[in-house]
Amino acid sequence: MTEVGALPEAGLVARWRALSPGARVTLATLAVVLAVNALMAGIDASLGGDARGPTSSSYATAPDGLAAYADLLEARGHPVGRIRTSLDRAPLDPATTVVVADAPQVSDEEATALGRFVDAGGRLLVTGEGAPEVLRRLPIGGLTWSRQPVDRATPMAPVPEVEGVVSVRAEGSGSWQDPGATLPVLGAESAVLTTLLSSGEGVVVALADTSPWQNRLLDEADNAAFALAAAGEAGRPVRFVEWHHGFGASEGLAALPGRWRWALAGAALAALVWMWARGRRFGPPEEVERELSPPRRAYVDAVAASLARTRAPGEAIRPLQEAVRQRLARRAGITADADDEALRRAAKQLGVPEEDLAAVLTPARNDDDVMAVGRVLARLEGRTG
Numbered sequence: 001m002t003e004v005g006a007l008p009e010a011g012l013v014a015r016w017r018a019l020s021p022g023a024r025v026t027l028a029t030l031a032v033v034l035a036v037n038a039l040m041a042g043i044d045a046s047l048g049g050d051a052r053g054p055t056s057s058s059y060a061t062a063p064d065g066l067a068a069y070a071d072l073l074e075a076r077g078h079p080v081g082r083i084r085t086s087l088d089r090a091p092l093d094p095a096t097t098v099v100v101a102d103a104p105q106v107s108d109e110e111a112t113a114l115g116r117f118v119d120a121g122g123r124l125l126v127t128g129e130g131a132p133e134v135l136r137r138l139p140i141g142g143l144t145w146s147r148q149p150v151d152r153a154t155p156m157a158p159v160p161e162v163e164g165v166v167s168v169r170a171e172g173s174g175s176w177q178d179p180g181a182t183l184p185v186l187g188a189e190s191a192v193l194t195t196l197l198s199s200g201e202g203v204v205v206a207l208a209d210t211s212p213w214q215n216r217l218l219d220e221a222d223n224a225a226f227a228l229a230a231a232g233e234a235g236r237p238v239r240f241v242e243w244h245h246g247f248g249a250s251e252g253l254a255a256l257p258g259r260w261r262w263a264l265a266g267a268a269l270a271a272l273v274w275m276w277a278r279g280r281r282f283g284p285p286e287e288v289e290r291e292l293s294p295p296r297r298a299y300v301d302a303v304a305a306s307l308a309r310t311r312a313p314g315e316a317i318r319p320l321q322e323a324v325r326q327r328l329a330r331r332a333g334i335t336a337d338a339d340d341e342a343l344r345r346a347a348k349q350l351g352v353p354e355e356d357l358a359a360v361l362t363p364a365r366n367d368d369d370v371m372a373v374g375r376v377l378a379r380l381e382g383r384t385g
Helices: 003-020 022-046 066-075 110-120 223-230 258-279 296-308 313-332 340-351 354-361 367-384
Strands: 079-081 097-101 123-127 145-148 152-155 175-178 185-186 191-198 202-207 238-241
Touching: 066 079, 066 223, 066 238, 079 223, 097 110, 110 185, 110 191, 110 202, 185 258, 313 340, 313 354, 313 367, 340 354, 354 367
Parallel strands: 079 238, 097 123, 097 238, 123 202
Antiparallel strands: 145 175, 152 185, 175 191, 185 191, 191 202
16 A cells, blocks of 8 residues: 555656656756755855955955954944945045055056045055055155064054054064154054054055954954054944955956856756757768669558458458559550450550459459559559659
C-alpha cells in the first residue's frame, strides 16, 4: 500500500521525468548557480566577510582602511557619502567636510577645485605624504613631509580640532618637518603630526600619517575623539573621496553587487544551454553524389507483397487492376470502358505478356496474380517514363 507521504515525492519525480532533456539541463544549471551563490553568501556571512580594500578607502575593512572611521561618523550623526568622480567635476558643497586620504595623484584642475571649496567655507581633511601636492593651490607656505616618525602626539594648540584630546597614537610612518604657514596642532617635540590652515572661509586639517584614523588604530588612545573633532560640528555631512582609490561611478551592470552579477551570468548560461538543447541540429554531411530512388520494380514488388499479406488479394488488388486497365486503354488510344478483347489487342501491341494481362482482367486468386498486376503496371510506367 502506497504511503500518503510518498505521493508528493513521486509526483515531483514524474514531473522531472516528463521534462525534455533541454529543460532538465537548464534547470540543473540554474540550480547549481543558485547553490554556489548561496554557499558563497553563507560563508561570507559566517566569516564576517574578507578584510580588503584599497589603503585609506572608506570602503576598506582591512587594517589600513577607513571603514571604521566612516561608521563612527555615521553613529555620531554625520551623514556620510562618497565622491566617486574627479574632484573638478564633483559638486563640492562648502557646507560639507571632504576627506582626501592618501590620494596617489591629484590633477591641477582638482587642486584648483579644492582651493575654491575651502575658500567658500568648506572643511578639508587631507592625509599622507601627498598632502602638499593636494594643497598646492592653497597658501600652505613651505609645508614639507618627512619620514621622521611620531608614535604618540599631544595637542600643541588649543583649537576645536583637538578638543578633548590628550594623546593620539600613530604608526610612526611620517610627520611634517616644516609646517610652513600652517598652525601645528598635534605633535611630539620637534615633529608635527597634524597642522591646521585657514583659507578664506574654510579650514584644512593636514594629517601627515593617516594611521590614527585607520581601522587598526582608531580605537587606540584618543584617536576616535580626534577623528570626530577634525570632521567639524555635529551633523556636518562628510564626503570621502574614493575616485583616487579606484572607485569610479558605476552604471548599468557594474552597479550591481558581485554575487548578483555572477547569478545573472549563470542565468544567461542556462538560457544559452536551453536554446542549444531546443535548437535544430545540423544534419549529416552532404553526400558527394545524389542518392537515387530505388527501382520502380522493387517498389511494385514491395506493394504486391504487402497486399498479399492481407489474405484477400482479390479485394485488395481490384483498385490497382482498374487503374491498370485505364492506363492500358489510354496508351492504346481506346475508350476506358473498352471490353477485354480490345484490351488484349492493345496489350499485345504494347508488349504486355498474355499471362500477366490475364491477372489484370480477372479477379486475383493468389500471390502470383498480385505480382503479375504489379509487373504490368511497372511495364506501363516504364513506357511512359
